[in-house]
Amino acid sequence: MKTRRSNPGRLGTLGLCGLMLAAGPALAAHARAARTPIRHLVVIFQENVSFDHYFATYPHAANPPGEPHFTAAPDTPSVNGLTRYLRTHNPNSANPFRLDRSQAVTCDMDHAYAAEQRAADAGLMDRFVEETGATYDACNPTQVMGYYDGNTVTALWNYAQRFAMSDNSYGTTFGPSTVGALNLVAGQTHGATPADLPNEVANGTVIGDPNPDFDDCSPAGKPTIAMHGTNIGDLLNRAGVTWGWFEGGFRPTARVNGKAVCGASSTNIAGATVTDYSPHHEPFQYYASTANPHHLPPSSVAMIGHDDQANHQYDLSDFWAAARAGHLPAVSFLKARKYQDGHAGYSDPLDEQTFLVQTINRLQRLPQWKHTAVIIAYDDSDGWYDHVLGPIVNQSDDPAYDALSGPGTCGHAAPGAYLDRCGYGPRLPLLIISPWARENFVDHHVTDQSSILRFIEDNWHLGRIGDQSFDAKAGTLQHLFDFRDGPHMGPLFLRAATGTPIRGGDDESGAAD
Numbered sequence: 001m002k003t004r005r006s007n008p009g010r011l012g013t014l015g016l017c018g019l020m021l022a023a024g025p026a027l028a029a030h031a032r033a034a035r036t037p038i039r040h041l042v043v044i045f046q047e048n049v050s051f052d053h054y055f056a057t058y059p060h061a062a063n064p065p066g067e068p069h070f071t072a073a074p075d076t077p078s079v080n081g082l083t084r085y086l087r088t089h090n091p092n093s094a095n096p097f098r099l100d101r102s103q104a105v106t107c108d109m110d111h112a113y114a115a116e117q118r119a120a121d122a123g124l125m126d127r128f129v130e131e132t133g134a135t136y137d138a139c140n141p142t143q144v145m146g147y148y149d150g151n152t153v154t155a156l157w158n159y160a161q162r163f164a165m166s167d168n169s170y171g172t173t174f175g176p177s178t179v180g181a182l183n184l185v186a187g188q189t190h191g192a193t194p195a196d197l198p199n200e201v202a203n204g205t206v207i208g209d210p211n212p213d214f215d216d217c218s219p220a221g222k223p224t225i226a227m228h229g230t231n232i233g234d235l236l237n238r239a240g241v242t243w244g245w246f247e248g249g250f251r252p253t254a255r256v257n258g259k260a261v262c263g264a265s266s267t268n269i270a271g272a273t274v275t276d277y278s279p280h281h282e283p284f285q286y287y288a289s290t291a292n293p294h295h296l297p298p299s300s301v302a303m304i305g306h307d308d309q310a311n312h313q314y315d316l317s318d319f320w321a322a323a324r325a326g327h328l329p330a331v332s333f334l335k336a337r338k339y340q341d342g343h344a345g346y347s348d349p350l351d352e353q354t355f356l357v358q359t360i361n362r363l364q365r366l367p368q369w370k371h372t373a374v375i376i377a378y379d380d381s382d383g384w385y386d387h388v389l390g391p392i393v394n395q396s397d398d399p400a401y402d403a404l405s406g407p408g409t410c411g412h413a414a415p416g417a418y419l420d421r422c423g424y425g426p427r428l429p430l431l432i433i434s435p436w437a438r439e440n441f442v443d444h445h446v447t448d449q450s451s452i453l454r455f456i457e458d459n460w461h462l463g464r465i466g467d468q469s470f471d472a473k474a475g476t477l478q479h480l481f482d483f484r485d486g487p488h489m490g491p492l493f494l495r496a497a498t499g500t501p502i503r504g505g506d507d508e509s510g511a512a513d
Contacts, residue, residue, distance in 0.1 A: 032239045032461050034330070036483055037436055039371040041459070042363060043333045043452060045184060046352065047177060047281070047343035048111065048382030051167065051427040053146070054153045054349070056082040056096065059161065061150035067101050068498040070150030070157050077442045079167035082147070086387055091126035094142040096385060101152045101350065105270045107139035108345025109383035112199070113175040113207040116383060116426060117404040123389040132383030145385045148349055154499030155353045156431065159360075159376070162492045163437040164480040169447040170390040171380055171425030172470045174404075177343075178209045180379030180449060181283035182227065185333075187450035187469035190418035191229040201225060202401055205420035209280045214291030217252075217262035218279045227286035230469075232331075232453055233312055234289055235462040242305030242329040244312045244319070245284050248337030249276025251315035252295045260295040266339045274339040274346045281335055281379070284313055305329030320362075328368050331456055334359065344382050357496040360433060364491035373434035373481070375452055381426035390424035391446060393473050418468055424448050432480040435487030447475040 058079050059072035087096050099106070110132045119131040133141025150157035159165075172183035182189050189206040200208035200223050211218035213226040236243040252260035262277040284290040292313035299308045304322040316335070322328060340355035341347050360374060395411030396402050398419045404410040410422030430447065450470040455477045457464060465471050482488065493502040 032241060035459050035461060036481070037371055037487070038373045038434070038459060038481075039330060040328050040368050040373075041331050041456065042372065042374045043184075043331075044356065044359065044374060044376045045181070045333060045335055046356075046376065046378050047341040047347065048108070048380055048384075049342055049378045049429060050381035050384040050386040051169075051388070051429050052082055052096070052386040053381070053384035054148055054156060054429050055079055055160070055165075055167070056147040057098075057149050058157060059150070061157070062098060063151060064100070067151040068154045068500050070154055072161060073440065076161055076440055079165075079442055080388060080444070081167070082387060090145070091124060092145060092385065093129045094145050096145045096147055099146040099148050099152065103146070104152060104348040104350045105268075106146065106344045106348070107134040107136075107143055108343070109134050109144050111176045111380050111383040113173075113179070113420070113422075114401045114403045116174040116381070117402065117410060117422060119383065120389050120404060120426075122405050125385075125387050125389060128383070128385045144383060147385075153349050153353065155357050155494050156376070156429070156499070158492065158494060158499060158501065159431055159433055160442075161440055163434065163439070163489065164432045164441040164443065166430040166443045166445075166447055166480065168427070168444050169430040169451070170427050170449075171423065172449045173394070173421045173423035174425035175207050175380065176209050177278075177379045178206055178280045178283075181281060182206060182286065183449045183470065184377070184379070184452060185233065185283045186227075186229065186231040187453050187465055187471040187474070188229060188467065189421055190468065191227050192225045193228065194225065197223050197225070202398055203419045205418055207401060207420050211279045212282065212285035212291070214288060214293045215279045215282065215285040216260040216294055217277060225286065226288065229287075229467055230465050231284065231287055231290060232456055232462075232465070233284055233287075235457065235465070236331060236460070237307065237312075239460055239462055241331065241460045241462075243331040244305050244314050244322075244329050245282065245333045245335070246314045246316045246319040247277060247282055247335035248316040248340070249278075250282070250295055250313065251297070251317065255294075258294070262295065264337075266337050268339040268346065268351050269348060272346065274337075276337040276339075278338055281341075282313070301325045302327060323362075323366055326367070328366065328372075330460065342378070344384075353499050354496045357494045357499065361493050361496075364493065369491070370435055370487055373432060373436060375477075376429070376431040376433070377449065377452060378428045378430075379449075381428060386427045388427045390427060390448075392422070392424065394421050394423045394470070396420055396422040423470070432477070433492075434481070435489045436481050436483055437489055438480055438482050439489060441480065443479045445475050445479050447477060450474040451477050
């Protein structure tokens, strides 16, 4: 397939102007220009992977026969991964071990707020088998020590080698998916109503996976909460900057008594049927200001990214509709269908790779690519082993749930600090794919999930969230970019099945709608 060559910068600017005019004079008067050359940010927010689980031996892969091979360029930097000694003399009750492509489907580990702290054991990092290793059904808790290399997560290793990655980025706090999603968009897990739900909310802070109040598709009979306070969507709206959260399965399959039914499902590589949409993965549905409770569609393609009945919450297919029409929002959060989001138990790295590669291949063909950056980030570690304890920048001493530095403690909270936000949490992968990314680069500066929030705030002059949001503490992502002398990195097209580069005139289609 041949791609028509054009001026990406000019088309991106004209497309943005067209959107501003279509949305009316109020938006055109208040929209803020980007501070950097990044006019379009796409955050692909995946599920439940620790850094060591995907990058323990980067850039060295085993390369056995029958698996896609990865051979690093001679100048590829190393990461703070698992040394040979840690792989053979680990302080845990089992040594780390390599998982191959035939072992892509695994159990879901325990990734509760307190369990992850106990596994870290005040920095000894030696109780993962006992505290986060899965024990349900036929799961072997030692599986928590497993890791993949470039023969399974091949695409991610190729993206890391071509573009930029971090080996020192963390979950903003300990805890599961909802915690990570809220930290991504608000840097804040405090502000929940009701203020206490066993294992879900403590002292007004979310520590579990309660579902959002403002979502018809939240399952009946399970706890729901509302979040109060400001999120990044509120700041983007005030600044007139186009944005949206795009999630697979968000489009209803039916309506019953006026309420949406999210019944779409897909089949993963293990043959299991998996519901596409997860309400507790959709952070903006917890806030009345940014929720689309009935999953209403955008009033038109031209209004995607703007204020209308969809309220910036969309199906994943709406992202591609906007992209085809030249209406790519300034800030887009992409959430895969569950079977492709990487979450152990119902997804896997191979289904995830298909989503990532098809999405990024397609993004790189857009005329706006010259001024686009893609961030691949994760919501939590799933409890998978990682050998690094991040800096504890926020203390908490809830006797019921904190357990990092001792029973009931993660240090000692400052007077007036919100409890149950012990962090930083586990180390997570973070990659930047962009014409403006540093080439074959590993950043060692400390960052966290709210660093993405801070990048958005700084790039579009939005200000800070406030109210103890972690954005005020977040490290910058600027080190992963090189904004000198124009865009310098060409696209990298990969094969979805293998994660290996496409050579010559070969091609693959982009992501399906």
